[in-house]
Each structure stands twice: as C-alpha cells, then as structure tokens.
Amino acid sequence: MSPDIPSKKTIIIIGSGWAGISAAIHLARKHQAVTLIEAADQLGGRARMVMFGGLPVDNGQHIGLGAYHNLLELFDIIGLRESLVFHRLPLLLNVIGDKTSVSLKAPEIPAPFHLLVACLRAEGLSSTDKAKTLFNWFRLIRPDAHHNMTVTELLRCTNQSERASRFLWAPLCTAALNTHPDKASARLFQRVLKDAFMRKRTDSDLLLPRHNMGHVLPQPALTWLSQHNVSVITQQRVTGLQFIRNKICGVITSHQTLPADQVIVATNAWSTARLITDIPDLKKLHENLQQFKYEPITTVFLKYTRAVMLKPTMQGYAGRLTQWVFDRKITDHPEIIAAVISAEGEHSNMSKDELVRTVINDIRTVSKLSDEPIDSLVIREKRATFSATPEMENLRPANMTAVKGLMLAGDYTQTGYPATLEGAVISGKQAANKILRCHNSIRTVP
Secondary structure, eight states, rough: OOOOSSSOOOOEEOOOOOOHHHHHHHTTTTOOOEEESSSSSSSSSTTTTEEEOOOOOOOOSOOEEETTTTHHHHHHHHTTTTHHEEEEEEEEEEEEEOEEEEEEEOOOOOOHHHHHHHHHOBBTHHHHHHHHHTTTHHHOOTTTTTOOOOHHHHOOOOOOOHHHHHIHHHHHHHHHHSSOOOBBBBBHHHHHHHHHHOOGGGGOEEESSSHHHHHHHHHHHHHHHHHHTTTOOOSSSSSEEEEEEEEEEEEEEEEEEEEESSEESSHHHHHHHHHTTTOOGGGGHHHHTTOOEEEEEEEEEEEEOOOOSSSSSSSSSSSSOOOOEEEGGGGGGTEEEEEEEESSGGGSSOOOHHHHHHHHHHHHHHOOOOOOSSSSEEEEEEEEEEEEHHHTTTTOOOOOOOSSSSSEEESSSSOOSSSSSSHHHHHHHHHHHHHHHHHOOOOOOO
16 A cells, blocks of 8 residues: 555534634545535535625625635645635735825745835834834844733834834734734744744735635535545534544434544634533533634625725725725726725724625725715625634644544634644644554655
C-alpha cells in the first residue's frame, strides 16, 4: 500500500458549510470513504445565495485577501481558477470622513516594503501620523505582550496616532473581525495584519468575488466530491450521535442510522452545542459553546436605474452608520450597491425603512451619488460570526474532542483566524489532517 493512502475508515461529516466541504475534499483526495450529510437541500451553509429583483446576490458581501492560501488551495484542488472566482486588486484602502479622507495604495514591490511605501505615500495622513505608524509597526504586530488585550488597548499602547487608528486600523479591525475595536481580540487582529503584510506582497491583495460566493464553491465542490466517491446526503438532519463506551460509532438522522468510524461535526457553534447536549464526556465543551456570543452583519442592497460607477469600487466610511460600500459592477451588476454594517450598533433597532434611508443618505453625502434607488433589500444575519473578543478566544475548542473518533470543524474552532471563509476552510483541513494521522500516520496535507 502506498504510504500516502491510509487504510479506509467510514467517515461521516455533519454539515456542508465551507468547513464541511473543506474536510470532505481533503479526505477524499486521500481516498477515504466519506459521507457528507446536510440538513438543507443544497451545500454551502451560511454563505448562501438570495434573489434581489431577479438577480442573485449573497446574503452578505464577502471579500478575501491574497493571504487566504487555504481557500485558494481548495479552489485549485477542485479545478476552480482563481481568476474566474475573484477580481484581484493590489491593496487599496479609501476611508472617507465628513470633511477629509485617508487613502492608502500598495505598490507592486516585495513585502513588507510595499506597506512602507504605501504608508509614506498615503494621502490624508500627516507626517506625524506616518512616523508613528511606521516606527511602531513591529510593536503593533508582535503578539507576545498583547495576549488578552483588545484592539483599542493595542493601538493605545503601541502609540498609534488617533487619525491612523480612526481611518485605518479601526475600519480594518471591524471588517476583518466583525467586532468593534473596543471589544475585539488584539491577538486575532495581529494575525490578520501579519498574514496580509509580512510575507508576500500579493498576500495583501484584495479578492473581490466575481459571482455570489454562496454558489461559486458548493456546486463545483458537489461535482468534484461525486467524482471522488463521496456520498452526499441532503435534506436529512442529524438528530443524535451513537457511541460504544467512549467511541463514536454512528449518527442518527431524521431518516436513518448510519455507522461510522469517525465523525466530523461541521455545523455552527450553537447547532453543535445542541447536538452534544446530553453527552457526559463533552459536558465541558458544551458549557463553553453555550458561552459563545455572536455579532451581526447587516447588508443593504440598493438598486438604481443606471450604472452607479463608484470610484473607488470599495469605499470605507468613517464616523457614519454605513461602514463599507461596494459597487457591484465586477459581478456584472453595475446598477447595484452593497452597503455593509458589521457588528452591533444603533442599526440593530432600526426599522427596514429607517435603515435604508440612513444608508442612502450616507452614500449621497459621502460619494455625491444623488440618484434615488428604485429597490432595496436588507439582510440581517443576527449571528453572522462569533464575537471575536479575548474571552471568546479562550473558549474556542480544538478539533479533537474527548470522545474518540469525534472531531469538530467550523470557523469557531481554534484556527488562529477570525470567523471568515478562510477560517472555516482551515478548520476543515485541520480536522481532516488529524483523522488521517490517526489512521496510519501518513504524510498530511502540506
């Protein structure tokens, strides 16, 4: 037997979000016998497609970084060319306030010098702002002294200027962690900054989806998995787990009971907590999952009678309810704008009409777009991500559980990343690797 092919075990993956899909792909490419079970009628999990005026859009505005190597690797495995999925742009941040703005553009030179030049050339930052940012950069990304700090505390103790904090670091933090800087984990923020700016120049590139992400991976993944002998079962909810003493031996669905040597629970944190409620060996895990707190993401889609043509395509707003605005012309919807509001805030208690009017007024004031939209769609994901606080970091579980053969996967597990598509893919890959090691100590996915 080839050292790369372990002895086969029956592996069941519960949940077909991006973590479950990632685990299935990494196991299937090592010739494992995998069954993927999904309660819905299609794969994809929380990243899903919705219709807006006859046009397909995501339930949120996804954006990637060139540093999302695990996500790009997954596309490559199943034959999805990056250029067909993403529009890749060198880092360009434009954050606009009431009377001023800050713009930062990275040149195409090696990292981290591209950040140095981008900062020196940044528009809207004074020479003092730039000096503080550059002089304290390595203090900002050094994690050892800031284990349980918030991002606000990190910015203060590393002597970042008020303007750089307001126009650069705070908007980046809220966008990347979906948690306000006053609460967000400095350690997680540092991981994002290091991965984006300290390795390769292309890691800081922005990856703007050309299509709705709720559709772009699930369909090609389903085709690839079927070609690699993965059994995909949809519209069956897993209602229980079976054990012999302290070892997993099967799963119970709404239709049948299936035997299993290994099980990966790749559902969200609150669904996982429900599934393991009555398992004595997982009492501590259940208690931790019950303590998780969550942050919302609100997306407001606006449709106009003609192409909007925002410049730049992605704009940040400082000091307003609306945080980021995207011109969706790269998705072939040039008449649509997506406005994103991350984390908790006053918008949570607004009516739909009040929220839409506030966003329209923000866009009119900042971008000078005077047109009145002809249609709108508000999507509120109340538990879009876990709250990325220092306390939550200490509660995030490992992939392996106290039950033999039972693994966890999901963006809420210990990935070192916030709740992003990259984090979900990492968790699925980690769970797959641990199963592969358990089988025959084979060489893992690099």
